[in-house]
Amino acid sequence: MRFCDNLLDRCSDKRSDDAWIESRMxxxxxxxxxxxSSQMLLRGRQTPGVRHTFAQAEDLGALRRQMVFLxxxxxxxxxxxxxxxxxxDEETAELDDxxxxxxRTLSIQNLVSAxxxxxLSQARAMLHWHxxxxxxxxxxxxxxxREAGYRRECPSCGGQHFPRTDPVVxxxxxxxxxxxxxxxxxxxxxxFTTLAGFMEPGETxxxxxxxxxxxxxxxxxxxxxxxxxxxxxxxANLMLGCLGYATSGEIVMDDKELEACRWCDRDxxxxxxxxxxxxxxxxxxxxxxxxxxxxxxxxxxxx
Numbered sequence: 001m002r003f004c005d006n007l008l009d010r011c012s013d014k015r016s017d018d019a020w021i022e023s024r025m026x027x028x029x030x031x032x033x034x035x036x037s038s039q040m041l042l043r044g045r046q047t048p049g050v051r052h053t054f055a056q057a058e059d060l061g062a063l064r065r066q067m068v069f070l071x072x073x074x075x076x077x078x079x080x081x082x083x084x085x086x087x088x089d090e091e092t093a094e095l096d097d098x099x100x101x102x103x104r105t106l107s108i109q110n111l112v113s114a115x116x117x118x119x120l121s122q123a124r125a126m127l128h129w130h131x132x133x134x135x136x137x138x139x140x141x142x143x144x145x146r147e148a149g150y151r152r153e154c155p156s157c158g159g160q161h162f163p164r165t166d167p168v169v170x171x172x173x174x175x176x177x178x179x180x181x182x183x184x185x186x187x188x189x190x191x192f193t194t195l196a197g198f199m200e201p202g203e204t205x206x207x208x209x210x211x212x213x214x215x216x217x218x219x220x221x222x223x224x225x226x227x228x229x230x231x232x233x234x235x236a237n238l239m240l241g242c243l244g245y246a247t248s249g250e251i252v253m254d255d256k257e258l259e260a261c262r263w264c265d266r267d268x269x270x271x272x273x274x275x276x277x278x279x280x281x282x283x284x285x286x287x288x289x290x291x292x293x294x295x296x297x298x299x300x301x302x303x
Contacts, residue, residue, distance in 0.1 A: 002287040006118035008071030024079035032057040048099040068149030082123035121233035128235040170196035171242040172293040182261040218252025
């Protein structure tokens with residue numbers, strides 16, 4: 001799975017110390033990762049790197065007052081910040097010696113290390129939160145960044161606002177040697193995946209799995225096991241990977257959520273994984289927790 005290998009020390013106990021943050025910005029090896037609203041900006045084209053110097057970042061339009069502190073590397077203690085750039089895709093395409101690429105494509109193409117990819121996912125989630133939460137939810141006044149980007153504070157009413165992560169249950173529901181796979185319209189043609197949905201206030205993980213499965217497929221679920229989790233920065237989710245055991249078999253599909261849903265036996269799932277399905281159906285790519293839930297079930301790791 002991607003986005004699970006963040007090796008940065010977030011130094012959360014020091015983020016409220018403005019002088020310490022300033023010293024990290026002034027460090028000789030301090031680096032910045034850059035994000036537009038839709039793309040990551042990497043340094044270079046042949047072998048792109050995720051880190052820009054402060055001078056390079058500022059030349060591209062980054063502002064220090066908007067930078068979020070991501071953390072320090074565990075080994076050399078290199079400080080790493082993230083900065084937003086208000087550039088369109090057309091403008092980024094004209095930049096010299098810069099590779100502009102969306103995070104999903106970057107992860108699929110495996111162009112950077114797992115640790116760097118996870119740091120970029122942290123950056124993208126944090127900067128998306130700032131872009132979408134510029135104003136106080138209490139009174140509407142423009143808020144100010146505090147604690148190196150991990151809090152926003154309203155200068156008018158004093159309201160404090162913190163970055164959010166939205167939990168999502170994603171579940172492989174099984175019935176013996178059958179797995180329940182569905183196809184939301186947003187997926188690429190031919191991709192079948194596990195069901196998923198946002199948790200609601202007051203729900204346990206198990207309750208959310210049962211509710212979402214019933215709503216989307218009309219299948220009741222008994223026992224639920226939490227198997228794995230994955231940060232998913234599209235824009236800022238935590239995917240809670242579960243295995244659910246069906247207690248009914250007749251599918252009643254919600255056609256507003258899915259365009260297809262069916263029980264697939266192990267032979268068919270193997271064809272989907274191997275790319276030999278007669279209809280060209282496939283499972284999601286390996287960047288996602290859904291892929292690992294499906295292949296783990298097929299390999300006998302989850303039963």
